Amino acid sequence: MSRIGKKPVPVPAGVSANISGQTVEVKGPKGTLAFTATDDVTITLADGSVSVVPRGTSKRARQQWGMSRSMIENLVTGVTKGFRKELEIQGVGYRAAMQGNVLKLSLGYSHEVNFDVPKGVTVTTPKQTEIVVEGIDPQLVGQVAANIREWRGPEPYKGKGIRYKGEFIFRKEGKKK
Secondary structure: OOHHHHOOEEOOOOOEEEEEOOEEEEEEOOEEEEEEOOOOEEEEEEOOEEEEEEOOOOHHHHHHHHHHHHHHHHHHHHHHOOEEEEEEEEOOOOEEEEEOOEEEEEOOOOOOEEEEOOOOEEEEOOOOOEEEEEEOOHHHHHHHHHHHHHOOOOOOOOOOEEEEOOOOOOOOOOOOO
16 A cells, blocks of 8 residues: 555645546646656546545556655645755855856856756856755756756865755765875
């Protein structure tokens, strides 16, 4: 039994959910998101909540049960609160600035890195050493944050680079004489 799959997903006030076949479409104050489930689960909308039930007892049906419920919950969370990833930059001379729809990063290279922000995501820089990625799609927000971090990942000797806020970087000792 899936402990996650058993729980229905509540649909809060101001959010509407439509189910057509295996597709769930959720509309809310921040936008519209959709998810298409596999044929291994049955999705129903009743009493202001969305329920997911597996079709059969196969391993794949049980796997899709919890995953489908989590995806639907992410849709509801995305259109109500949204998702957010915070990055911090550490290193002498490392900084970030937004210019229009382009994130300009100074990361110790001989040139500035220009990162084009895709649609569906907003990137802000409250400080020169902080980057905030926000949006309604958790996969897109996480991917954009990972792509920004990829330009200069944190290194273990001095700790320089772009890291997620609160991320612990295991530090290594330098070479000895």
